[in-house]
Amino acid sequence: MSAPVSVPASKDMASQDTAGAREFRAGDGTARQRAATWWRKNRLWIAVGAALAAVTVGGLAASLLGGQSADPLSITNPAPSGGQAAASVLREQGVQVTATDSLDATRRALAAGGPGGSTVLVYDPLSLLEPAQAARLAASAKDAAAAVVALAPGPLTVKNLGPDIASAGTAAATDSSTGVAAGPGCANRDAAAAARIDVRGVDGIGAAGSPSLLLYRGAATCFAPAGGTAGFMAVNRAGDVTVLGSPGVISNERLASQGNAALTFRLLGSRPHLIWYTASLRDVPAASHAPTLAELTPRWIFPASAWLLLVALIGMLWRGRRHGPLVTEPLPVIVKASETVTGRARLYQDAKAQDTAVETLQRATLTRLAQRLRLGTGAAPSAVVDAAAAHTGRPREDLEALLITDIPLNDKQMLAMAAQMAALEEEVAPR
Known part of the structure; x- marks a missing residue:
């Protein structure tokens, strides 16, 4: 018989130690080591999230601190549809530009105008102004001896701003396909200085085509399309009210095209004060009381209801079943x-x-x-x-x-x- 082989005790203890070292135990390591491990696993996503947050906060801060706006033709809008370029150039030339967003604020600015007079730029893209409000604005401008420049106003607004200026519809697509209107065709000095203007539409200001281009007739009708009697610009007899059918002329995108800059700066910079008025929801008058059901009901509903009731009654009398007299029969009844x-x-x-x-x-x-x-x-x-x-x-x-x-x-x-x-x-x- 062979003698049993004995394993040294030191080797048994070494193998036990190795097995114990390979065994996984939850919560091994200190808190600092666990934090370092977690950071190595997630640092990429943390960095991406921090970058996105920084960009978002930076954009919001720049927008708020810089006072930028996304509204069309706003003096703080640097986008192609904004009006910041024209306002900045006018300020550099010494014109005081004041932005207003309500009729009351505009009238107060007119009343507080300094020496030399003011110019009021009126832009109502949503047609919020009522005819009475347009008449009050015209009266305030006349009292302050201010000039009025209206961008694409509606027919009723034009009538109340200048009685001798009338709306003449819209320009056809072929009239502005090249984007350049014909020569001034009038004796107005501002139009003559511009010579030719770019009347193409701008994305963000109405439609990008001709439906946003309006035509007018006045004491002086300028920039008429070929073969037309109405133009993109009209001036009243007194020369203090001017309407421009293409708002994009003063936009950042079109200001440097053709004679747009010359026309814009001559119309808006002829006086030391410019009130840049953009109509907003603040111009919508608030109701004094909640409307009643009678006020909300159309006027034709009551005559129509009475007529329908009369027709129904006649139909019932005409087609209704007529019952004859009762027939008496002796009881009990005998049935076969x-x-x-x-x-x-x-x-x-x-x-x-x-x-x-x-x-x-x-x-x-x-x-x-x-x-x-x-x-x-x-x-x-x-x-x-x-x-x-x-x-x-x-x-x-x-x-x-x-x-x-x-x-x-x-x-x-x-x-x-x-x-x-x-x-x-x-x-x-x-x-």
């Missing part, structure tokens, strides 16, 4: 037996109750057979079947099935059984 039988048969037919109808026929046939065979009305069905079988010589089983047990499945079988019962009665007591 045949009518009762027919009525019950129709009820059974409508209910498809073949079994009930056949049971009624079987009981009636058994009763009549018992009477004809002199068994009495109280005889049992089996006794009647026995007597009928003896009298006719038919098999008892057939008569029992016919008079007691058989139930038809359809109308055809029921009619056949009724005919067989009638034939049996004829055979028992021939008439």
Whole structure:
């Protein structure tokens, strides 16, 4: 026999230590080590999130601190549809530019205007101004000896700003396909200095095509399309009200095109003060009280309702059922037996109750057979079947099935059984 091999104790302890070192234990390491491990795993996503947050906060801060706006033709909007370029150039030339967003603020600015007079730029893209408000603005500008420049005003606004200026519709697409209007075609010095203007639409200011380009007629009608009598610019007799049918002329995108800059700066920079008025929801008058149901109801609803009611009444009288006088009949009413039988048969037919109808026929046939065979009305069905079988010589089983047990499945079988019962009665007591 070979002697057992003994393993040194030191090797056993080393193997146990190695196994213990390879065993995973949750929560190993200090808090600092766990934090370092978590940071190595998530630092990329943390950096991306921090960058996005910084960009968002920076953009918001720049917008708020810089006072930038996204509104069309705003003096703080640097986008192509804004008006910051024109306002900045005018300020560099010494013109005081004040932005207002309500009629009341504009009238206060007019009343507080300094020496040299003011110019009011009126832009109402949503057509919020009512005719009465346009008339008040014109009166305030006249009292302050201010000039008015209106951008694409509506027909009623034009009529109240300058009575001798009228709207003449919109320009066709072919009229502005090149983006350059014809020569001034009028004696106005500002139009003559511009010579030619770019009237193309700008994205963000109405539509980018001709539907946003309006035409006018006035004491001086300028920049008329080829073959037309109305132009993109019109001036009243006094020369203090000017309407411009293309708002994009003063936009950042079109200001440097053709003679737009010359026309813009001559119209808006002729006086030391410029009030840049953009109509807003503040110009919508607030209701003094909540509207009632009668105020919200259209005026035509009451006449229409009365007319419909009258038509309905006439239709009821015309097509309504007319009841005649009551017919008296002595009681009790006598009904023929045949009518009762027919009525019950129709009820059974409508209910498809073949079994009930056949049971009624079987009981009636058994009763009549018992009477004809002199068994009495109280005889049992089996006794009647026995007597009928003896009298006719038919098999008892057939008569029992016919008079007691058989139930038809359809109308055809029921009619056949009724005919067989009638034939049996004829055979028992021939008439």
